[in-house]
Each structure stands twice: as structure tokens, then as C-alpha cells.
Amino acid sequence: MDGGVNWQSARLHEPVLSKALTKFTLPWRWDGQPALLQSRVIDETGYVQPTIGQLRTQRGSNSVYHNNSIQTWQIKPDGSVFDVQLA
Amino acid sequence: MSSSRDRRLLLSVGIMVAAGSLAGAAEPGHYGYGTNATPEQIAGWDIDVRGDDGAGLPPGKGTVHGGAEVYAAQCALCHGAFGEGQGRFPKLAGGAGTLRDDRPELTVGSYWPFAPTLWDYINRAMPTAAPHTLSADDVYALTAYILNLNHVVPSEFVADRDSLPKVKMPNRDGFVWIDPRPDSMAKPCMSACADPADIKIMSTAEGRNLTPRTTGPLDPMQPK
Numbered sequence: 001m002d003g004g005v006n007w008q009s010a011r012l013h014e015p016v017l018s019k020a021l022t023k024f025t026l027p028w029r030w031d032g033q034p035a036l037l038q039s040r041v042i043d044e045t046g047y048v049q050p051t052i053g054q055l056r057t058q059r060g061s062n063s064v065y066h067n068n069s070i071q072t073w074q075i076k077p078d079g080s081v082f083d084v085q086l087a
Numbered sequence: 088m089s090s091s092r093d094r095r096l097l098l099s100v101g102i103m104v105a106a107g108s109l110a111g112a113a114e115p116g117h118y119g120y121g122t123n124a125t126p127e128q129i130a131g132w133d134i135d136v137r138g139d140d141g142a143g144l145p146p147g148k149g150t151v152h153g154g155a156e157v158y159a160a161q162c163a164l165c166h167g168a169f170g171e172g173q174g175r176f177p178k179l180a181g182g183a184g185t186l187r188d189d190r191p192e193l194t195v196g197s198y199w200p201f202a203p204t205l206w207d208y209i210n211r212a213m214p215t216a217a218p219h220t221l222s223a224d225d226v227y228a229l230t231a232y233i234l235n236l237n238h239v240v241p242s243e244f245v246a247d248r249d250s251l252p253k254v255k256m257p258n259r260d261g262f263v264w265i266d267p268r269p270d271s272m273a274k275p276c277m278s279a280c281a282d283p284a285d286i287k288i289m290s291t292a293e294g295r296n297l298t299p300r301t302t303g304p305l306d307p308m309q310p311k
Contacts, residue, residue, distance in 0.1 A: 003286040007277045036286070042275050050271035058271045064193065074288065076139065083292040 001028065003036035003072065003086055004051060006038055010039070018044060035075040036086070114160070131308040134211055134219075138201030141252035148247035149228025151235040158232050159242045163215045170194070170236045180236040183257065196237025200262050202254035206230045219308070227251075 010026040023083040024039070041049045050058070074084040101267055136143040149157075157167070166172060170179030182192025191197075210226045212218050221229070229247035240246075240254060274280075 002283065003281070005279065005281050005286070009277075028200065038290075044273075045268065046275075047268050048271075048275050050273040051169070051299035054271040054273050062189065062191075074291065083297075084288045085095050085290045087287045087289050 001035045001037060004038055004040075007040060012061050025075065028061060030075065032077060036084070037073040037075060040070050053087065119204035128308075128311060130310045134207075134308075136203050136207035136210070138204040138207075139252070141203035141206075141248055144203055144206060144248035144251065145223045146248065147227050148245055149224050149226070149231050150245050151228075151240070151242050153224075154228035154230070154232025154235075154246075157221070157228050161221070161225075162229065165215065165257060170233060179233050186258070186261065195233055196235065196239055196257055197262075198258050200256050200259045200268045202230065202234060202239075202246075202251045202256060206251060 008026060010024040012024040013025065016022050022041075026039075050069050052067075055063070055067065055069045072084050072086050074082045076082070134143070164173075165176040166179050167176075171181065172178035178192055178194050180194055180196055182194040182197035185192045185197060199205065206226055209229050210219065210221065210223075213221070213229075227246040230251065231240065231244050234240040234246070234254065235244060237257075239256060244250070256273055
């Protein structure tokens with residue numbers, strides 16, 4: 001909710017399979033304040049989904065495909081939601 | 088914009104309430120709507136084709152010359168008569184030797200490792216305004232034509248479920264096939280993982296009119 005400063009564990013929903021999209025829930029009550037929503041996965045091998053900055057450090061900025069970095073959604077006080085990229 | 092979104096939300100809530108009352112008391116663990124997918128429905132969605140061995144390719148075949156006709160009608164408008172691309176629509180041919188350039192040209196010929204993946208991509212995603220509407224034969228013909236545009240197969244090539252997996256793509260050996268993880272140094276940190284002062288929005292979709300349209304031809308995903 002804060003752009004990656006603090007994280008909470010979400011509950012996974014079956015089916016939970018390797019290399020597959022997995023449903024999860026994390027109850028959150030929006031307080032009307034600006035927020036930066038992110039989800040991050042740690043897989044069964046211990047691999048932690050990287051931020052876009054970490055990915056660029058490793059691969060450079062011309063990797064083109066296979067961007068598996070954490071996605072950020074900006075919540076504005078009026079309730080509008082936008083796809084954003086963080087530093 | 089936000090008022091129309093609010094109306095959509097209200098509408099979907101209304102539909103859910105109506106469905107719930109029609110179905111009566113839902114079984115525990117169910118929402119009281121929807122049906123089990125039939126084998127035919129599942130077959131309609133089960134369209135993936137594996138790149139390295141072509142598993143999942145259906146019966147059918149197509150020639151380079153047949154593909155040229157389908158291509159002219161379905162593809163050339165965006166991708167150019169010879170796969171050269173138009174504006175922001177991508178090139179399908181060329182780009183050999185550019186993979187290490189600042190602006191690599193990633194085409195079927197310069198980049199893609201497997202020919203069956205070309206069949207899969209066309210079949211599921213093209214033409215962009217009406218995806219998944221081409222017959223299996225037309226997709227085989229387009230695959231043959233585009234491979235020929237890239238000088239990967241001769242003009243008498245016939246694409247089918249047996250011939251495509253045998254095509255050796257030029258960049259087949261340019262990929263790392265072992266799992267490269269971890270390729271970033273991300274740590275499983277849970278609290279105080281970043282300094283809030285460092286978190287800045289670098290780019291945003293706001294105001295760029297990027298949201299896709301939600302009307303137009305729908306794919307019924309029927310078996311071919």
C-alpha cells in the first residue's frame with residue numbers, strides 16, 4: 001500500500017501451481033489517502049519478484065521482453081487508479 | 088470518467104443480485120451462478136502450442152503462396168506487404184544481426200527460436216482487430232509465408248504439424264535455456280524495505296488515453 005516500504009503476507013487460493021497465475025486476497029480498508037498498491041511474489045525456489053529498478057540494474061534498460069517486475073497502481077484521493085512506474 | 092465507472096459498478100452489482108435471487112439459496116462454497124465448463128468449452132480454450140516440439144498443433148496445412156494471399160488480405164495493412172512494418176506496427180522480417188544494437192529489430196527471423204510459436208501467436212492474437220478468427224489452414228499458410236519472407240524456408244515449403252517443429256530458426260541457439268534465476272538481487276524484506284523519501288513516481292499512464300476499448304468483436308473461443 002506504500003510503494004514497497006512495508007509488506008504483508010496475502011492468503012493464496014487453490015489451485016497453487018508452479019509457473020501459474022495464482023489468486024490471492026489481502027483485505028485492505030482504504031482510508032481515502034493516496035496509496036501505491038503493489039503485490040510481490042516469492043516463489044517455491046525462494047526467488048523474490050524484483051522491483052523495476054532491481055531488474056534494470058541486472059538486465060539494463062533494453063531488455064524489451066520478460067518484464068516480471070512488481071507492478072504499481074496509484075490510488076488518488078478521488079478514487080481514481082493509474083498504472084505508474086516507481087523509481 | 089469516474090461517473091461512468093460508477094454506473095458500471097452499480098450495473099454489475101445489480102446483475103449479481105438478480106442472479107442470486109434467481110438461483111435461490113446458493114450451495115455453501117458457491118456463489119449461485121455459473122455452470123461447470125463442458126469438455127467442448129475447455130477444448131475451445133485449450134489452444135496453446137509448444138514451441139520446441141509443436142505439441143498442440145492441429146491438423147491442417149498451408150503453402151507459402153497460399154499464405155501470400157491471406158497475408159495481403161489480413162496482415163499487410165499493418166505489417167507491410169513484405170513484413171517491413173508500418174509506423175509502430177512491428178516488422179515481421181529482417182533485423183538479422185541487430186540483436187546487440189541499441190535498438191534491436193526483434194523479428195521472426197532475427198529473434199524467434201521456434202517456428203511453431205509463430206503458428207501459436209498468429210492463431211491466438213491475429214489479426215489484431217479480430218483475433219482467433221482465422222482457420223487452421225490459413226494460419227499454417229501465413230506461418231509458411233512469414234518464414235519464407237525471412238528466408239528461413241524455401242518457397243515450396245508446406246507448413247503443417249510435422250514440418251514446423253523441424254524448421255531450424257536462425258536464432259535458435261541464441262537463447263539461454265537454463266533457468267537464469269535469480270537474475271535480480273531482490274530480498275524477501277517485509278518491513279522498512281525502502282526509504283519512503285526515495286519512492287517517486289517516474290512515469291504514469293494518467294492522461295495518456297491508454298485504456299483499451301471494451302467494445303468490438305468478441306472471441307467466442309469455439310473449437311476449430
